[in-house]
Amino acid sequence: MAAKNSAAWTQLQQHAKAFGTTHLRDLFAKDAQRFERFSLQHDGILLDFSKQRINAEILAALHALWHAAEVPALAARMRAGELINHTEGRAVMHTALRQSGNAPVNVGGKNLIPDVHRVLQQMEKFCADIHGGAWRGATGEPIRQIVNIGIGGSDLGPKMAARALAAHHNKNIRVDFVSNVDAADLAGVLETCAPANTLFIIASKTFTTQETMQNAASARAWLVAALGEAAVAKHFVAVSTNLKAIAEFGINPENSFEFWDWVGGRFSVWSAIGLALALAIGMENFRQFLAGAETMDQHFFAAPVEHNLPATLALLEVWNTNFLGAQTRALLPYSQSLELLPRFLQQLEMESNGKRIDRDGNPLQYASAPIVWGEAGTNGQHAFYQLIHQGGRLVPCEFITFITPDFDLPEHHAKLLSHCFAQSEALMIGRLDHGVSSAPTGDIPSLAAYKTFLGNQPSTTLLLDRLNPFSLGQLIALYEHKVFTLGALWNVNSFDQFGVELGKQLANRLLPMLEGRTPIEGVDSSTAGLIAASRR
Numbered sequence: 208m209a210a211k212n213s214a215a216w217t218q219l220q221q222h223a224k225a226f227g228t229t230h231l232r233d234l235f236a237k238d239a240q241r242f243e244r245f246s247l248q249h250d251g252i253l254l255d256f257s258k259q260r261i262n263a264e265i266l267a268a269l270h271a272l273w274h275a276a277e278v279p280a281l282a283a284r285m286r287a288g289e290l291i292n293h294t295e296g297r298a299v300m301h302t303a304l305r306q307s308g309n310a311p312v313n314v315g316g317k318n319l320i321p322d323v324h325r326v327l328q329q330m331e332k333f334c335a336d337i338h339g340g341a342w343r344g345a346t347g348e349p350i351r352q353i354v355n356i357g358i359g360g361s362d363l364g365p366k367m368a369a370r371a372l373a374a375h376h377n378k379n380i381r382v383d384f385v386s387n388v389d390a391a392d393l394a395g396v397l398e399t400c401a402p403a404n405t406l407f408i409i410a411s412k413t414f415t416t417q418e419t420m421q422n423a424a425s426a427r428a429w430l431v432a433a434l435g436e437a438a439v440a441k442h443f444v445a446v447s448t449n450l451k452a453i454a455e456f457g458i459n460p461e462n463s464f465e466f467w468d469w470v471g472g473r474f475s476v477w478s479a480i481g482l483a484l485a486l487a488i489g490m491e492n493f494r495q496f497l498a499g500a501e502t503m504d505q506h507f508f509a510a511p512v513e514h515n516l517p518a519t520l521a522l523l524e525v526w527n528t529n530f531l532g533a534q535t536r537a538l539l540p541y542s543q544s545l546e547l548l549p550r551f552l553q554q555l556e557m558e559s560n561g562k563r564i565d566r567d568g569n570p571l572q573y574a575s576a577p578i579v580w581g582e583a584g585t586n587g588q589h590a591f592y593q594l595i596h597q598g599g600r601l602v603p604c605e606f607i608t609f610i611t612p613d614f615d616l617p618e619h620h621a622k623l624l625s626h627c628f629a630q631s632e633a634l635m636i637g638r639l640d641h642g643v644s645s646a647p648t649g650d651i652p653s654l655a656a657y658k659t660f661l662g663n664q665p666s667t668t669l670l671l672d673r674l675n676p677f678s679l680g681q682l683i684a685l686y687e688h689k690v691f692t693l694g695a696l697w698n699v700n701s702f703d704q705f706g707v708e709l710g711k712q713l714a715n716r717l718l719p720m721l722e723g724r725t726p727i728e729g730v731d732s733s734t735a736g737l738i739a740a741s742r743r
Contacts, residue, residue, distance in 0.1 A: 209565070209698045210525075211573060213275030218268040223530040226265070230663050231258060231635045247516055249506055252681065253670040254516050258635045259523055259603075260531065260665045269522040273512045278695045282508060285691070288314035292471075292702035293566065299702050300469040301687070302504045304477035305497040305680070314469055326465055326479050331490045333444075333464075333482070337406070338377060338489070345438035348403045353382045354396055355483035356422045357410030359707075360472025361446070362386040363554055364683075365484040367547035368476055368496070371679050374544070374613040375488045382487040385426075388418035393425055402433035407443045408483055409458070412466065414449035417711070427456070446479045471702050473555050474687060492676040499680025507688040517688035520667070524689070525696050527603045527665060528577050537595060538581035541608035541627035544674055548607070549581035552686060559690045559701040566698050575697045577603075584608075585626045595634065596660050604666040606631055607682070611673040627668075637662020 210216055235241050235257075245257035245266070261269075285291050288298045298314045304323055311318040336342035340349045355365060366384040369376075376382075383396045407426050411419045423443075430442050439457035447453055448467075450460045464479035476484065477497060485493040503517075512518045527533040538549040560576035582590060584606075595602045608627045612620040637660040671678050694701030719725040720738050727735050 210272050210276040210696045211698070213272060215268050215271035215275050219265065219272065219526065219530050222265045222268060226260065226262070229260070231260060231665070232637065232662060234262065235635075247514060247519060249510075249514070249516055250502055250681065251672040251678065252516065252685075253668075254519060255668040255670065256519060256523055258631055258666045258668075259526070260663070261523075261526065265526065269526060270512045272525070272696065273518055273522060273692075276696045276698070278512075278518070278692055281695045282691070286312075286508065288312065288319075292700060294700055294703045294705075297702070298469040299471065299474075301471065301474035301477060302500075304470065305500040305504065305684075307498065307501060319467075319469070322465070322467070327494075329464060330479060330482055330485055330493075334485050334490045334493075337486060338380070342406075343441070344403050344406075345434050345441045346403045350406045351380065351404040352400050353380060353406050353408065353483055353486050354400065354426065355382065355384045355408045355410060356386075356393075356419055356426060357384075357408075357446075357480070358386040358416060358418045359554070360475050361410035361412075361416075361419070361480050363547070363551050364473070364476030365481050367551040368481070368484050368679060368683070369487045370547050371542075371544045371674065372484075372488050372492070372496075372676055374674075375492050375676060377487065377489055380486055382483050384483065385422050386418070388421050390425075393422050397426070397429055402430050402438075402442070405430075405442060408446060409443060409456070410446040410480055410482075412446075412448055412468075412472075414445065414447045414452035414456070417715070423456070444482075446482055473558055476683070488676060495676040496680040499677035499682075500684035501680075503681045503684035503688065507684075517685050518692055520685070520689045521692035521696060523603075523667060524577070524693060527601075528575075529573050531601060531665075533577060533601045533603050534574070535578040535580060535600075535602055537587075537591075537602055537604045538579055539584055539587055539604055539606050539627075539630075540581070541584040541606060541623055542613075542674060543583050544613055545607065546583040549579065551683075553579045555686060556690055556693075558704050558707070560693050560697065560699055561706070562697075562699040564699070566700055571697070571699070573697070575699055576693070581605075584630070585623065588626065588630065592630065595664060602664060604631070604634060604664065606666060606668040607671075608668070609671050609674050609678075613674045631666045631668055633660065633662070634664035634666055635662055 242255065242257045244263070245259070246253065246255045281291065285299050286302065288300060290296055290298055292299050300312065300314060300319060303312045303319045306312065306320060309320060312320050337350050343349055355362065362384055369382055385393045385396050409419065409423045427439060427443070430438055440459050443458045445453045445458050445463040446466065447463055448465055450463060453463050454460055464482055466475060466478040466480060470478050477500060481493065507515060507517050538552055540548050556579050557576050562575055563571050565571055581587065595604065606627055608624060639659065690701055717738065720727050721741060723742060727738050
């Protein structure tokens with residue numbers, strides 16, 4: 208059942224009207240237990256949503272919406288291997304990638320778990336060979352630098368996680384990531400590399416992605432110029448399923464790592480796409496990363512909605528987006544190590560749920576995914592917080608931080624936490640004009656209006672014990688299940704991305720015109736003018 212057609216949706220519309228201009232400041236003043244009523248804890252994660260613009264009746268209606276949308280039933284279908292990605296005829300089984308036990312997970316009559324564990328064992332041996340020096344380059348030198356060449360889900364997930372877990376890196380290995388077909392991306396990395404001790408991972412399921420294969424070809428030419436053709440086999444491995452193309456490139460098919468069409472790119476960091484991450488942090492830590500995600504899977508599938516962290520985040524998103532009219536959400540990690548998390552969640556959330564057609568092929572009559580944006584604190588405070596505080600727009604905010612720092616320098620972490628907690632308080636409470644000086648300054652009759660903050664900006668805070676492989680796995684899986692839940696609530700397919708394809712198709716059509724191999728024809732006047740100007 209579509210949640211939009213439920214009694215709970217109608218109730219929430221009525222609550223939104225009745226709630227009106229009720230201020231968070233007043234809600235806290237009236238209820239000394241508000242934090243206890245509107246927060247959840249699970250396995251080292253505290254989710255404080257007491258600064259959201261809700262009350263008990265609204266929360267109950269949101270819980271009813273979850274049941275009306277039959278989210279648990281869709282989740283069960285996903286776990287059972289049904290083809291819930293109906294537009295592409297695929298199962299959605301990224302949770303199988305982090306299953307530690309041998310319980311069968313079947314898709315199309317085949318148990319996926321043996322293949323998952325086989326690839327993990329292959330990754331483990333490869334990491335041991337690189338770290339221990341058994342795998343050496345063409346000149347006999349050990350590998351000291353890894354360059355992952357991919358794009359989209361084959362880049363951003365492992366890159367974000369590798370940056371987040373910098374405190375856990377193997378000190379003898381440097382890992383870099385190249386994704387953009389702009390030569391500046393690859394050239395900048397190659398300047399730091401020595402051919403004799405550099406290994407390239409080409410991450411492309413089909414081994415045909417234009418940006419990835421151009422970067423791979425350029426990296427290959429760079430290596431061959433220094434070490435010769437025979438060196439390719441010792442300095443390139445692949446994460447792909449196209450064994451023919453891999454062999455033609457010069458990579459031994461035995462040095463390819465498989466992943467499968469039931470893994471969406473933006474959900475693939477748990478697979479061999481995470482090979483660069485495993486090389487950075489070691490396979491033991493990578494398995495902890497998987498274990499953290501697995502515990503979040505178990506929580507999401509088993510916990511009732513009243514205690515379910517991903518469900519709560521999703522329901523708050525629906526409340527803010529569909530009933531309060533928010534168009535964006537600011538993602539504000541107070542952790543420099545999580546500086547790439549906003550970019551990662553942009554892909555995970557907006558590529559998944561940025562849809563205008565529902566699962567039945569009908570246009571949506573309501574908004575789906577809000578625009579996700581953000582920056583690590585405290586840097587964001589000196590960039591865009593002014594707009595959130597006084598810009599007059601509703602901007603729900605999500606703060607993420609840790610009790611214990613991953614890099615511990617005296618006097619730093621308490622200051623970081625003080626800023627994080629202060630910002631959520633300031634966004635909630637604001638500042639009234641009676642607390643501001645009204646003394647005239649020059650031609651300005653009063654500063655009161657300029658120094659008044661309306662407050663009432665909703666926010667959620669996720670407070671975790673510490674940032675490590677286990678908790679990062681929990682955090683990413685938390686957002687994956689949030690995305691799934693939102694797809695169920697909005698009745699959209701979260702697992703296709705046809706909007707990504709059109710630009711690729713048009714680029715392939717324009718490339719011969721840009722290179723002067725075909726006439727400039729069959730395009731609009733703007734595109735024709737731009738091509739002509741670039742050719743000049």
